[in-house]
Amino acid sequence: MAGDPTPAADTRERLTTVDEKRFHVLVTAGYFAPGWRAGGPIRSISEVLALASDDIQTSMLTRDRDLGSSDPYPGLSGRWEQVGRTNVFYLGVRRPGHWRSLWRSLRADRFDLLYVNSVWSAFSILPMAAARLGLLRVGRILVAPRGEFGPAALRVHRLRKRIFLTGWRWMLLDPRVLWHATTPAEAADIQRVLPRAQIGVVAVSRGPEPEQAPAELPATHHARLVFIGRISPMKNLDLVLAALAFVPVPVRLDIYGPVEDPAYWRRCREHLAALPDSVAVSYQGELRPEQVRATFSRYDAFVLPTRGENFGNAIAESLSAYCPVLCSDRTPWTAVLRDGGGLVLTELTATALGALITQVATATPEQRLAARVAAGDAYGRWRSSRTPVSVLDQARRVIRDPACRVPPQGRTP
Known part of the structure; x- marks a missing residue:
C-alpha cells in the first residue's frame, strides 16, 4: 500500500x-x-x-x-x-x-x-x-x-x-x-x-536559558504589546482585545499563533470594531518555536490573561527574552512576576486588564527599558533556584520505593 x-x-x-x-x-x-x-x-x-x-x-x-x-x-x-x-x-x-x-x-x-x-x-x-x-x-x-x-x-x-x-x-x-x-x-x-x-x-520545567541582555529597541511613545499563543478560549485573547478599549493612550498589539478555534477567533475579531483609533491591532500569523524568543525580545510586554496554565512555557520564553508579562494569577508564575517579571491580573475583567495595560502604555521609554531588565533579572533568579528534574527517574524511584510518593494534595514532606 x-x-x-x-x-x-x-x-x-x-x-x-x-x-x-x-x-x-x-x-x-x-x-x-x-x-x-x-x-x-x-x-x-x-x-x-x-x-x-x-x-x-x-x-x-x-x-x-x-x-x-x-x-x-x-x-x-x-x-x-x-x-x-x-x-x-x-x-x-x-x-x-x-x-x-x-x-x-x-x-x-x-x-x-x-x-x-x-x-x-x-x-x-x-x-x-x-x-x-x-x-x-x-x-x-x-x-x-x-x-x-x-x-x-x-x-x-x-x-x-x-x-x-x-x-x-x-x-x-x-x-x-x-x-x-x-x-x-x-x-x-x-x-x-x-x-x-x-x-x-x-516536577516543573526549568525553562530556557536567559538571554545575556535585553535587545535594543527604538524609542517610541506608544507601547509595543504582543500576544503569542494558541487562539483558544483558555488563552483569553478576547479579554485582551476588550481591555484595549479602556486604554486612553496609543498602543500597538501584535498577535501570533495558530487559530485553534475559528468560532472563537471570529468572536475576538468582533472586538476590533469597538477600539479607538489610537489602538492598532495586527494578526501576524504563526511562529515556529525557534522564532518565539526573538519575537518576544522586540516588545515591551506580553499580555496573557490566561484562564489557567499548569506551567506556561510561553511565559518562561518571554521572561527569558527580557519581555515583561501581564498575566492572570492562575499560573505558577505569580511570585516571579511580583518579583519584577511583570504585572499580575487578579480580576479577569476588561477594565482591570485595561488598567494594567495603561500602566505599560503611559510609562516613558526609559521606564519600559527598566521593566524589561527587571523581567529578565527576575527570571534569572527563578531559574537559578531550579534543579533540572528527570520525571522518568522520579517515577522509577517511586515505583521501586513507594515511600517516595508525594503526600496528598501535593504537599512536600
Whole structure:
C-alpha cells in the first residue's frame, strides 16, 4: 500500500534491541516534534525525554502530523524514527497498515512504565485500555494531565468531560496508575477530581536559558504589546482585545499563533470594531518555536490573561527574552512576576486588564527599558533556584520505593 510503513521486520528490529537491564518506558502524546503547533506540551515532553538517565530506554507513540494539519510529516508517517535517544513511531490514525505494524512492534515487548500525556486524548485512552486488558504488557502507568484538571479547563465541554470521567474512573484509579503534576497546585487539582489519585511526581520545567541582555529597541511613545499563543478560549485573547478599549493612550498589539478555534477567533475579531483609533491591532500569523524568543525580545510586554496554565512555557520564553508579562494569577508564575517579571491580573475583567495595560502604555521609554531588565533579572533568579528534574527517574524511584510518593494534595514532606 502506498505510503504504508517500513516492512514489519525492520519495525521489529528497532524495538527488539530492548536491553532487559534498563528501565523501559513507552511514552504517548498526541503531538510531538517535528510538530510545534500544539505549543508547550511538545517542549515539556522533549525536556522530560532529554533529562532521563542513560539507563532509561524510551519509545514513543505520536501522530504523524502536526495539530490542525492534514498532511503527514514527510518521510516519517508509519515509521519508527530515532529522535535523540527515543524511538518514535509516527502513526497515521486512519491507516490500518500503521496499526498493524505498531502492534507487531509492541506486542512482544514489556514496558516498565507507560507514560501518557493528557487524560482526554485517544493517545492516552487506547494505550491505557490496552494495558488494562493485557494487550500491552505494562508494569505501571504515569498520567500527566498537563493542566486538563484545572477548574477553567474542566468548564470547557463540561458535560462531556463529566460523563467521560464517570465512565473512565475505573481506569484512572487503577492501583497501577500514578500521576505527574507539574506543580503542587496541579496535584491538588488532580486530587479534587480524583480524591484517591496517587501523585507519583511533582516536577516543573526549568525553562530556557536567559538571554545575556535585553535587545535594543527604538524609542517610541506608544507601547509595543504582543500576544503569542494558541487562539483558544483558555488563552483569553478576547479579554485582551476588550481591555484595549479602556486604554486612553496609543498602543500597538501584535498577535501570533495558530487559530485553534475559528468560532472563537471570529468572536475576538468582533472586538476590533469597538477600539479607538489610537489602538492598532495586527494578526501576524504563526511562529515556529525557534522564532518565539526573538519575537518576544522586540516588545515591551506580553499580555496573557490566561484562564489557567499548569506551567506556561510561553511565559518562561518571554521572561527569558527580557519581555515583561501581564498575566492572570492562575499560573505558577505569580511570585516571579511580583518579583519584577511583570504585572499580575487578579480580576479577569476588561477594565482591570485595561488598567494594567495603561500602566505599560503611559510609562516613558526609559521606564519600559527598566521593566524589561527587571523581567529578565527576575527570571534569572527563578531559574537559578531550579534543579533540572528527570520525571522518568522520579517515577522509577517511586515505583521501586513507594515511600517516595508525594503526600496528598501535593504537599512536600
